[in-house]
Amino acid sequence: MNTVIDVKALSKSFTLHNQGGAELQVLNNINLRVKAGECMVLHGESGTGKSTLLRTLYANYLPSSGSIHVLHRRQMVDLATAGSRQQLEIRKETLGYVSQFLRVIPRVSALDVVKQPLRERGIADDEAETRACTLLRQLHIPERLWPLAPNTFSGGEQQRINIARGFIAQYPILLLDEPTASLDRRNAHVVVELIQSTLAQGTAVVGIFHDIEVRETVASQLFDLDQTTYAAAANY
Numbered sequence: 573m574n575t576v577i578d579v580k581a582l583s584k585s586f587t588l589h590n591q592g593g594a595e596l597q598v599l600n601n602i603n604l605r606v607k608a609g610e611c612m613v614l615h616g617e618s619g620t621g622k623s624t625l626l627r628t629l630y631a632n633y634l635p636s637s638g639s640i641h642v643l644h645r646r647q648m649v650d651l652a653t654a655g656s657r658q659q660l661e662i663r664k665e666t667l668g669y670v671s672q673f674l675r676v677i678p679r680v681s682a683l684d685v686v687k688q689p690l691r692e693r694g695i696a697d698d699e700a701e702t703r704a705c706t707l708l709r710q711l712h713i714p715e716r717l718w719p720l721a722p723n724t725f726s727g728g729e730q731q732r733i734n735i736a737r738g739f740i741a742q743y744p745i746l747l748l749d750e751p752t753a754s755l756d757r758r759n760a761h762v763v764v765e766l767i768q769s770t771l772a773q774g775t776a777v778v779g780i781f782h783d784i785e786v787r788e789t790v791a792s793q794l795f796d797l798d799q800t801t802y803a804a805a806a807n808y
């Protein structure tokens with residue numbers, strides 16, 4: 573299988589301008605590779621930088637140094653140096669991200685929120701709707717909620733809308749930030765099935781899963797951030 577993510581010598585520090593310019597080194601010399609169909613689980617104690625790494629892989633944070641190559645339109649493209657236009661194109665076609673919390677847009681229905689990634693790709697509305705309905709049903713979102721804006725939904729319902737939206741477009745690379753955190757066992761099981769099915773179709777997944785059972789079911793490799801943190805502390 574092809575390598576679809578290739579991270580080399582990635583470091584990320586934050587400068588806290590409102591706190592005397594204090595420098596916080598969070599990621600130190602990260603090297604990782606993920607192939608199509610693999611699931612890499614980010615592991616490590618609280619505060620070791622799992623979410624920071626995931627956000628950096630989505631180009632939400634600019635790395636301090638290093639490269640993040642992703643396979644986009646058959647070429648390895650460095651997200652760290654790509655322009656904002658190319659980053660948007662990569663997010664539309666190649667790189668999906670399911671954050672822990674849904675960003676709610678007022679007056680936009682749950683169904684439209686889920687359909688949006690397909691609409692952005694120019695997929696016909698009836699096809700987008702069929703796929704959205706299948707996912708919403710699979711994730712046990714009651715049909716009476718579909719036409720409503722999700723801002724009043726429960727935490728678990730919002731998370732399931734976010735998951736449906738993340739899985740609808742079958743991205744070649746999918747980043748998952750604790751996708752089962754607010755879910756009951758029945759819905760966590762559905763998410764595991766969705767992950768397994770997307771892996772079988774060749775998507776590469778990088779994720780944070782605090783639930784040990786979920787983690788052990790989906791992981792094909794574990795990336796331990798404790799080790800990179802301790803190595804940084806030893807060099808200090």
Ligand SMILES: Nc1ncnc2c1ncn2[C@@H]1O[C@H](COP(=O)(O)OP(=O)(O)OP(=O)(O)O)[C@@H](O)[C@H]1O
Pocket residue numbers: 586596598616617618619620621622623624625
């Ligand atoms: N935007 C930011 N600005 C400054 N510091 C940040 C920022 N984001 C994260 N950090 C710091 O980076 C460190 C790692 O945070 P991060 O959320 O990545 O850890 P984590 O391993 O995901 O933790 P947890 O398991 O508790 O969610 C923390 O010390 C945090 O304070």
